[in-house]
Amino acid sequence: MALMNMVSALNLAMDDALREDDSVVLLGQDIGVDEGVFRVTANLLKRYGDRRVIDTPLAEGAIVGGAVGMALYGLKPVAEMQFSGFAYQAFHQVEQHVSRFRNRTRGRYGMPLVVRMPYGGGIRAVEHHSESREAYYAHTPGLHMVIPSTPRNARALLLESIRHPDPVIFFEPKAVYRAFKEEVPEAPETMPLGKAQVVREGSDITLIAYGAMMRPTLEAADDLTEVDGVSAEVVDLLTVSPMDTETIVNSVAKTGRAVVIHEGPRRCGIGAEVVARIVENALTELEAPVRRLTGYDVQFPYFARERAFLPNADRIAHAAREVLEFQC
Amino acid sequence: MPRKEIKIKPKVEYLSILTGNGKLDEALDPNLDADKSLYIYRLMVTARRLDERCINMQRQGRIGTYGPCRGQEAAHCASTIVMDKDDWVVAAFREPGSFYHRGWPLETVLRFWGGYEEGCRPPEDVNDLPIAVPIGSQTVHAMGIAWAMKIRGDNHAVLCYCGDGGTSEGDFHEAMNFAGVYHLPVIFFIQNNQWAISVPREAQTASETIAQKALAYGFDGLQLDGNDPLAVYVGTKEAVDRAKSDGGPSLIEAVTYRLSVHTTADDPTKYRDREEVEKWEKLDPIPRYERYLTQRGILDQKLMEEIEREVLSEVAAGVERYEAGRDVDPLDCFDYMYAELPKDLVDQRDEFKAALVREGIGLGH
Numbered sequence: 001m002a003l004m005n006m007v008s009a010l011n012l013a014m015d016d017a018l019r020e021d022d023s024v025v026l027l028g029q030d031i032g033v034d035e036g037v038f039r040v041t042a043n044l045l046k047r048y049g050d051r052r053v054i055d056t057p058l059a060e061g062a063i064v065g066g067a068v069g070m071a072l073y074g075l076k077p078v079a080e081m082q083f084s085g086f087a088y089q090a091f092h093q094v095e096q097h098v099s100r101f102r103n104r105t106r107g108r109y110g111m112p113l114v115v116r117m118p119y120g121g122g123i124r125a126v127e128h129h130s131e132s133r134e135a136y137y138a139h140t141p142g143l144h145m146v147i148p149s150t151p152r153n154a155r156a157l158l159l160e161s162i163r164h165p166d167p168v169i170f171f172e173p174k175a176v177y178r179a180f181k182e183e184v185p186e187a188p189e190t191m192p193l194g195k196a197q198v199v200r201e202g203s204d205i206t207l208i209a210y211g212a213m214m215r216p217t218l219e220a221a222d223d224l225t226e227v228d229g230v231s232a233e234v235v236d237l238l239t240v241s242p243m244d245t246e247t248i249v250n251s252v253a254k255t256g257r258a259v260v261i262h263e264g265p266r267r268c269g270i271g272a273e274v275v276a277r278i279v280e281n282a283l284t285e286l287e288a289p290v291r292r293l294t295g296y297d298v299q300f301p302y303f304a305r306e307r308a309f310l311p312n313a314d315r316i317a318h319a320a321r322e323v324l325e326f327q328c
Numbered sequence: 329m330p331r332k333e334i335k336i337k338p339k340v341e342y343l344s345i346l347t348g349n350g351k352l353d354e355a356l357d358p359n360l361d362a363d364k365s366l367y368i369y370r371l372m373v374t375a376r377r378l379d380e381r382c383i384n385m386q387r388q389g390r391i392g393t394y395g396p397c398r399g400q401e402a403a404h405c406a407s408t409i410v411m412d413k414d415d416w417v418v419a420a421f422r423e424p425g426s427f428y429h430r431g432w433p434l435e436t437v438l439r440f441w442g443g444y445e446e447g448c449r450p451p452e453d454v455n456d457l458p459i460a461v462p463i464g465s466q467t468v469h470a471m472g473i474a475w476a477m478k479i480r481g482d483n484h485a486v487l488c489y490c491g492d493g494g495t496s497e498g499d500f501h502e503a504m505n506f507a508g509v510y511h512l513p514v515i516f517f518i519q520n521n522q523w524a525i526s527v528p529r530e531a532q533t534a535s536e537t538i539a540q541k542a543l544a545y546g547f548d549g550l551q552l553d554g555n556d557p558l559a560v561y562v563g564t565k566e567a568v569d570r571a572k573s574d575g576g577p578s579l580i581e582a583v584t585y586r587l588s589v590h591t592t593a594d595d596p597t598k599y600r601d602r603e604e605v606e607k608w609e610k611l612d613p614i615p616r617y618e619r620y621l622t623q624r625g626i627l628d629q630k631l632m633e634e635i636e637r638e639v640l641s642e643v644a645a646g647v648e649r650y651e652a653g654r655d656v657d658p659l660d661c662f663d664y665m666y667a668e669l670p671k672d673l674v675d676q677r678d679e680f681k682a683a684l685v686r687e688g689i690g691l692g693h
Contacts, residue, residue, distance in 0.1 A: 025479060051479050057509055062468050062502035069472020072457070073416075075479065089498075096462045097469065103664040105458060106449040110667060142665055165667035194670050242670035 001183040006176050009151035009184050010040050010116075013158035014078065016188045018048050021076060024162060027054040027063055028080030037082055038118060038177055064090035064115060068097050071113045078162055081117035084171065085128035090115075091136070098167045099142030111167045116158070119147075120212045120263055121310050122175035124303040131300045132211075132264035137169040138241035138273070144193050145241040147171040149214035151182040153191060153238060160190035168193070173212035180215075196244035198251060202233035205320055206251040208274055209261040210237040213311060217261050220316035227317075230324060240270050248274060249281040256287035257323045261316055266294040288326035293319040340540045343563050344553040348611055350619030358562050362626045366635075368409065368557050369621060372401035372614055374639050375425030378434065379588075381643050382424075382441060386592040390651070391442040397422040399555070399587030402613035403519045404489065405429065406557035407564040407582070411487050414455070415568070418470040418488040421459045422519065422586075426489070430454050434646025435653060444656060445664075463524075464490055464497030467516060471503040474514035474577070485513040485571040487564070493524025495538055504579065508545035513571035515564065516579045519554065521586035522608075526599035542579035554582025555613040558620075587612070659684060 004012070017024045030037055032045040032055035045053040056063050060081055067077035081087040087094075094115070101111045121130035137145045146161055146168055148154035154172070161168035199214070200221055209217040214236055221232035233251050237243065252258045258278060260271035271292040278290055293311050301309050345356045360368075375397055382394045397404065400422055408426035411417055417426055427437050431454050440447025440459055448458035460466035470488030477484050494500055495518060507514050518538050522529045535541060542549030550567070552559040560582060567578035585608035589596055596605075621627035662669060662677040669677070684690070 057505055059502040059505065061499055062471065062506045065465070065468025065499060065502070066472035066475055066506060069469040069474070070476040070479075071472075072469065073473045073476035073480070075476045092462065092465065093468065093499075096465055102666070103661075104445050104448040105664075106445055107664045108449045108452075194672075242672040245672065 001185055003181045004151055004184050005178045005181050006148070006151045006154045006172070007038060007040050007178060009155035009182075010158055010172065011042055011044070012184065013155045013162070014041065014044060015047070016159050017078070017162040018044065018052060020188070023074060024076045024078065025052045025054065025070065026078045026080070027056050027067060029056055029058055029063070029082050031055060031080050036080065038174065040172070041080070060086055060090035061093055064093040064098065067113045067115070068093060068101070068111065071111050072101070072109055076112050076162060078114045078116060081115060083129050084117040084119040084133060085131050087115070087117055094137070094143070094169070095140055099140050102166065103142060110165045112165050114158070114161045114168045114170050116170045116172060118174035118177070119171040120173050120175055121300060121306050122212065124306070127302060130303070130306060132262065132295065134171055134240055135264055135269050138270060142167065143241065144168045144239060145171070146193060146239050147173065147211040148238065149173065149176065149211055149236055152184045153236075155184050156189045156191040157193070157238065159188055160193055163190065164193060171211065175212040176215070191238070194239045194242050194244055196235050196237045196239070196247040198233060198247065199236045200232065200234035202231040202255065204231045204255055205257040205259070205324055206233045206235060206255045207259050207261065207316065207320060208235045208237065208248060210240060210270070211263075213261045213263060216311065216313040217316055219313035220320060223313060223317045224320055228321065228324075230320070232320065237270070243273060243277065245277045245281060248277060252278050253282045253285040256285055257326075259291045259293055259316065259319045259323055261293045261311055263295045263310060265297045266292055267297045269294055287328065288323045291319045291323050336543055338543045338546060338548050340537060340543065340549045340551065342551045343559045344556055345558040345562060346553075346556045346616060346620055348616065350616045350623060352558075352620060356558075356562065358558060358565070360558075360561070365621060365624070365626060368406050368561070369617055369627065370635050370639065371405040371409065371425050371429055372557065372617065373635060374428055374642070375401045375405055376614060377639050377643050378424050378428070378437070378646075381647060382438070383588070383592060385438075385647070386441070391438060393591045393593050394441045395421050395591045396588040397424055399585045399608065399612060400519055400521055401425060402557040402560055402617065403554035403582040403584045406560035407487060407517055407580075410561065410564045410568050411485070414482075414484045416470070416473050416484070416486045417456045418466050418473070418486060419457060419459050420463075420466065420489040420491055420494065420519070421461065422491070422521075423489055427456075430456050432456075433649070434643060435650040438646065438650040439653070442650065442654070446656070464494035464499045466490070467494070467500050467503035468506075470514050470516070471507045471512060474507065474512035475510055478510065478512055483572055485515065485568050487515050487517055487568070489517050489519060491524060492518060492520040492522065492529050492532055492538060493527065494518070495541065496532055504541065504545040504577075507577035508547055511574070511576040514577045515567045515571060516577065517564065518579065518581045519584055520581050521584050523586050523590070523596070523600065525590045525594060528600075537581060539579060539581040547577050547579065549579040549581065551581040551583060554584030555611050555616065557613060557617050585611070658689065
């Protein structure tokens, strides 16, 4: 075990993957000599050379489209988009090709690639660097949309994503990158994709979140216990698509009340999908309407307004109290 | 501090070996033997007859919308044959002769246009990509395959087709740029057929040639007569040989003409004159090449008729196999989505299955 932040944990996962499988290659802007703008790829060029850790020209479409070609030829590319806000220049490749190759060739070609990208607000970044648009990818059939929340699960999920035979869009909560440290095992460790986790047991209400929203959500849960004596269960989705319905529904069936929390816009967001699944599978267990505490359906503000805008522990606890107070 | 012209090392050339009448420029003659020369002819005739059959089948409702290659047989057939088995061919969508030559069964080619994903499944021993519908988006895949070849140290090359319209797409620029930067073994083969649906070549780009676009990316561009199979063969062979001796990428602009519709859903009389089509019909690659082969004494009326009979019967057999394989299970739309079907989709598959059973829908729908 070693105590490390998420940047080091992600770096460890890529180091594991590069070491264990010589078909793994990393490509992206500034990932080699500069070691990534967040230093997530530190030391990897030195260790594995420029045939496997490749600095590219500035073109998201060719990074992802080139990775498609590499995957077709038998490599396992891990592409980095410097920020998720610039991945739209590659979105056509993700939708038209990454997500489709296995199906349209009837399984002849798989698409074992990972597209990593930092997402989300909270680091006082310039325009286009703070959005949370995981719903675009979650809506696209054929992809896995994975969002870790801590150093340990980030390492385990990234390693599993690289080993996985299907394409994974891997969102890294950049607000969490250096926010805290956690013990991470030195030996390679993975977690299955498509599985949510109950990270805090409780009986009165379920708080469902993922990524950077996990920390304020856990803080809110503690606050509810300390201040109100409420026992809140917390579910970390980890993979937002395909979604683990069972873990969500089992928890809500137990507690009867739920709040879904995310940074991204509410309309057609991940929260809408979570609520739909609760309604479809556990309506009769509900004791109150499910609340969504999310980003609003407006453009993510420039950073002068971002702290006010982002969901925080107070708002999550407030929403939970409203749900708890609801009487049929 | 003078102001002076910058001399750029990469160059652009034009290549033509057969005249419009099938006369040969002997200095440039690749001296293909009789077998190879006739093979190219047979392949071009196969592409044409398949094309004609597909248009008929579309009119009869036996396949869906079809994009014909009429007039472009020399461009795609005489270039594809340069590639070795371990090389990769990345299609656009007007290259039926390429698929046929590479070993795709005719019924597989038909299945794509017939509305079946099975038409995108390359045969087990063929490393090619299926048709790419989003224009120009395949160029980055070809670049990525060549990149992987270079990373692996494999001495193969990639031939990538694209149209004149496709060169306006961002992907084309990005693919050319990366190919130049990493010095990749890829040949971008542009079938400039003068029309991207209703947009003529001169409205597509202000460049005098498409070939010259290579200069900006640091490699050579070659414009050639795309209706001259010998020029196509020679130009492609040079580019492939260069790619395999670490000479980097090439851009080839094959000047040709789409004699037919963009697709069977298109009416070209709306945007182009009959006179222009007639002018290009005189340059139809098949009669031109026939004249050349006849002058060389390796093709005569009897052999032409024999080839025609063989090709027609082969196409007919392909159509028959296509028609016999039309029953598919709608439920299998789930089967290839993921290596392992997620629980989510298992449930949806069950729901779909129940609906199919309830509605009595089975194979063939």
